[in-house]
Amino acid sequence: xxxxxxxxxxxxxxxxxxxxxxxxxxxxxxxxxxxxxxxxxxxxxxxxxxxxxxxxxxxxxxxxxxxxxxxxxxxxxxxxxxxxxxxxxxxxxxxxxxxxxxxxxxxxxxxxxxxxxxxxxxxxxxxxxxxxxxxxxxxxxxxxxxxxxxxxxxxxxxxxxxxxxxxxxxxxxxxxxxxxxxxxxxxxxxxxxxxxxxxxxxxxxxxxxxxxxxxxxxxxxxxxxxxxxxxxxxxxxxxxxxxxxxxxxxxxxxxxxxxxxxxxxxxxx
Amino acid sequence: xxxxxxxxxxxxxxxxxxxxxxxxxxxxxxxxxxxxxxxxxxxxxxxxxxxxxxxxxxxxxxxxxxxxxxxxxxxxxxxxxxxxxxxxxxxxxxxxxxxxxxxxxxxxxxxxxxxxxxxxxxxxxxxxxxxxxxxxxxxxxxxxxxxxxxxxxxxxxxxxxxxxxxxxxxxxxxxxxxxxxxxxxxxxxxxxxxxxxxxxxxxxxxxxxxxxxxxxxxxxxxxxxxxxxxxxxxxxxxxxxxxxxxxxxxxxxxxxxxxxxxxxxxxxxxxxxxxxxxxxxxxxxxxxxxxxxxxxxxxxxxxxxxxxxxxxxxxxxxxxxxxxxxxxxxxxxxxxxxxxxxxxxxxxxxxxxxxxxxxxxxxxxxxxxxxxxxxxxxxxxxxxxxxxxxxxxxxxxxxxxxxxxxxxxxxxxxxxxxxxxxxxxxxxxxxxxxxxxxxxxxxxxxxxxxxxxxxxxxxxxxxxxxxxxxxxxxxxxxxxxxxxxxxxxxxxxxxxxxxxxxxxxxxxxx
Numbered sequence: 001x002x003x004x005x006x007x008x009x010x011x012x013x014x015x016x017x018x019x020x021x022x023x024x025x026x027x028x029x030x031x032x033x034x035x036x037x038x039x040x041x042x043x044x045x046x047x048x049x050x051x052x053x054x055x056x057x058x059x060x061x062x063x064x065x066x067x068x069x070x071x072x073x074x075x076x077x078x079x080x081x082x083x084x085x086x087x088x089x090x091x092x093x094x095x096x097x098x099x100x101x102x103x104x105x106x107x108x109x110x111x112x113x114x115x116x117x118x119x120x121x122x123x124x125x126x127x128x129x130x131x132x133x134x135x136x137x138x139x140x141x142x143x144x145x146x147x148x149x150x151x152x153x154x155x156x157x158x159x160x161x162x163x164x165x166x167x168x169x170x171x172x173x174x175x176x177x178x179x180x181x182x183x184x185x186x187x188x189x190x191x192x193x194x195x196x197x198x199x200x201x202x203x204x205x206x207x208x209x210x211x212x213x214x215x216x217x218x219x220x221x222x223x224x225x226x227x228x229x230x231x232x233x234x235x236x237x238x239x240x241x242x243x244x245x246x247x248x249x250x251x252x253x254x255x256x257x258x259x260x261x262x263x264x265x266x267x268x269x
Numbered sequence: 270x271x272x273x274x275x276x277x278x279x280x281x282x283x284x285x286x287x288x289x290x291x292x293x294x295x296x297x298x299x300x301x302x303x304x305x306x307x308x309x310x311x312x313x314x315x316x317x318x319x320x321x322x323x324x325x326x327x328x329x330x331x332x333x334x335x336x337x338x339x340x341x342x343x344x345x346x347x348x349x350x351x352x353x354x355x356x357x358x359x360x361x362x363x364x365x366x367x368x369x370x371x372x373x374x375x376x377x378x379x380x381x382x383x384x385x386x387x388x389x390x391x392x393x394x395x396x397x398x399x400x401x402x403x404x405x406x407x408x409x410x411x412x413x414x415x416x417x418x419x420x421x422x423x424x425x426x427x428x429x430x431x432x433x434x435x436x437x438x439x440x441x442x443x444x445x446x447x448x449x450x451x452x453x454x455x456x457x458x459x460x461x462x463x464x465x466x467x468x469x470x471x472x473x474x475x476x477x478x479x480x481x482x483x484x485x486x487x488x489x490x491x492x493x494x495x496x497x498x499x500x501x502x503x504x505x506x507x508x509x510x511x512x513x514x515x516x517x518x519x520x521x522x523x524x525x526x527x528x529x530x531x532x533x534x535x536x537x538x539x540x541x542x543x544x545x546x547x548x549x550x551x552x553x554x555x556x557x558x559x560x561x562x563x564x565x566x567x568x569x570x571x572x573x574x575x576x577x578x579x580x581x582x583x584x585x586x587x588x589x590x591x592x593x594x595x596x597x598x599x600x601x602x603x604x605x606x607x608x609x610x611x612x613x614x615x616x617x618x619x620x621x622x623x624x625x626x627x628x629x630x631x632x633x634x635x636x637x638x639x640x641x642x643x644x645x646x647x648x649x650x651x652x653x654x655x656x657x658x659x660x661x662x663x664x665x666x667x668x669x670x671x672x673x674x675x676x677x678x679x680x681x682x683x684x685x686x687x688x689x690x691x692x693x694x695x696x697x698x699x700x701x702x703x704x705x706x707x708x709x710x711x712x713x714x715x716x717x718x719x720x721x722x723x724x725x726x727x728x729x730x731x732x733x734x735x736x737x738x739x740x741x742x743x744x745x746x747x748x749x750x751x752x753x754x755x756x757x758x759x760x761x762x763x764x765x766x767x768x769x770x771x772x773x774x775x776x777x778x779x
Contacts, residue, residue: 022590022602049562050606050608050611052608055409060605062606096433102427249590249601
């Protein structure tokens with residue numbers, strides 16, 4: 001499939017700030033399931049900083065905007081050819097050993113209810129089966145409901161609510177997978193959600209679980225599936241914050257208003 | 270109120286803290302000298318008096334002590350105290366609360382090594398510094414030592430100090446730890462043990478320099494009579510070391526700065542002292558900013574590019590975009606500049622994975638693996654409670670062992686078996702059982718002693734040693750270090766936070 005992405009993030013500051021610094025993971029991962037045909041990231045009035053491929057295989061790009069500045073816009077546009085690998089992250093080069101993805105962070109910490117959820121999904125014949133069972137259990141336990149949770153909701157809180165969005169599903173799956181001694185991580189990317197513009201979100205997130213013999217495999221409990229050719233992978237981390245496509249800070253007081261518009265569409269062939 | 274520490278010169282310390290060099294409480298001999306026992310007979314190795322004679326490096330000091338009347342000594346001590354106060358050298362104590370004006374005593378009786386003793390220590394310390402850096406480059410690269418099964422993967426990759434943000438990165442000249450503080454204890458004429466390595470930002474070197482300065486001012490005669498190797502080249506060697514690891518994008522004479530958390534930090538004095546002696550700027554996070562591909566320092570003449578940052582801030586705080594987002598001490602975007610070759614950070618982020626107490630056990634293995642050599646300096650035998658057999662042994666022998674938290678420092682959160690009550694031991698056993706992987710245990714060692722001025726004259730007190738090894742294009746070690754001394758009679762703990770003091774450390778020219 002060929003997907004186009006049009007992703008615009010704008011920041012407006014109540015008072016002009018002295019400068020903005022950002023760190024981006026906004027470039028499609030390099031692996032057998034996707035190839036960027038063209039891709040550009042621009043920052044209004046921005047100075048491109050250092051860029052490098054990090055240990056997780058992601059392209060990280062620094063940006064800065066000298067102040068004073070009252071608003072900035074980050075524009076991502078591109079076209080990616082994708083292929084359905086049933087979730088397999090084949091041909092991806094990375095330097096971080098899987099053991100580093102066994103330690104929990106605050107949003108993925110297991111509480112009694114998550115431990116019980118992991119236990120209820122037990123009885124698997126092998127690690128791949130175990131990962132599928134955990135993903136299905138998370139999908140059943142947390143209903144998709146935008147607005148029920150916020151950016152800092154933890155996996156335990158989302159499970160207690162029984163509602164959440166893709167970030168909560170991914171955190172919950174990572175929590176129960178690590179609890180079952182399976183290395184797991186958070187993946188951020190895009191999803192072509194179909195013409196109706198419903199349910200799934202175009203700026204999307206899911207989890208990857210490391211399975212002996214197969215390597216990293218994506219699981220998307222929010223859509224009860226494994227990533228296929230509708231998905232574009234950008235980067236990974238221990239949790240949502242660690243894998244954030246844009247991390248940034250503005251020097252100066254005052255509030256910041258954020259506005260995000262994302263469109264992912266399939267090119268008619 | 271100042272605590273009363275006899276007649277010794279004492280030094281005020283500031284609020285807020287990290288103990289004089291943050292480190293372990295040193296646990297020494299389980300054998301406590303009895304009251305009134307002449308100091309020549311205690312069981313520990315006395316570095317001055319051995320087998321009834323004065324050891325050669327101390328030969329001239331015996332006359333010096335004998336020739337000094339009590340009144341003169343008291344006068345000199347007062348003089349030393351006044352000098353320290355004037356300089357304002359301060360170090361405070363971590364986690365103690367209480368008196369912010371806590372004082373750190375300086376003992377005028379020097380600790381002395383022969384040139385031959387030092388030559389061996391120097392070889393051993395440099396060997397260790399090379400192996401630790403090879404280990405760091407390896408574990409953030411291919412991890413050959415883990416693949417070879419010589420160290421367990423979880424000890425490295427699940428270590429709190431492992432930074433996946435630097436995986437795959439090789440810092441300039443392949444150096445992660447540019448200042449390695451190797452903490453040593455001695456148990457006999459030829460027996461030295463490494464207690465721990467400090468690969469991040471070992472503190473205390475300002476004491477090494479100030480103690481010497483003050484001794485030279487007060488006792489110039491001693492420095493004429495003894496051929497003592499100088500240590501005052503340290504700041505220039507440090508500067509040269511830092512400049513030698515300039516980043517790939519630096520094509521001019523590198524600009525070096527020291528990054529401090531600020532004047533509330535207990536080691537702030539040391540930060541400003543070193544900046545002064547090196548002739549570099551002392552900056553806080555707010556003085557630096559990232560723009561384009563580089564880090565810049567605000568100056569009165571406009572922004573100036575910074576190439577090498579000697580940081581005295583922990584990894585977690587150096588860049589809120591990469592590590593703790595709530596950090597106000599760091600520089601947003603620093604890690605992106607670092608990883609793309611625009612600036613060097615010393616010590617390199619992630620260096621802490623080499624100096625954790627569980628990894629320490631494997632340093633001899635690192636020396637064999639990377640250097641193909643046998644360790645010149647020995648480790649203290651260490652039991653890892655994370656291993657079932659070791660844990661069982663430790664629980665059975667708690668009364669004879671010292672137990673420490675893997676990530677602990679400063680002598681807190683530890684059990685000194687021979688000095689603990691049955692209840693304390695039982696309570697600690699429960700803590701170990703609850704989280705065995707968090708503890709290691711070591712035997713209590715009979716630490717050496719050096720004569721020390723005490724209220725009634727001179728008496729032996731236990732000591733340790735922290736030399737500071739510099740690693741850049743070259744590996745350098747000035748002949749000396751920081752000797753810490755446990756001032757309380759029989760005390761095994763040399764931490765400043767637990768009643769320790771400091772001494773000048775001499776290496777005699779051959």
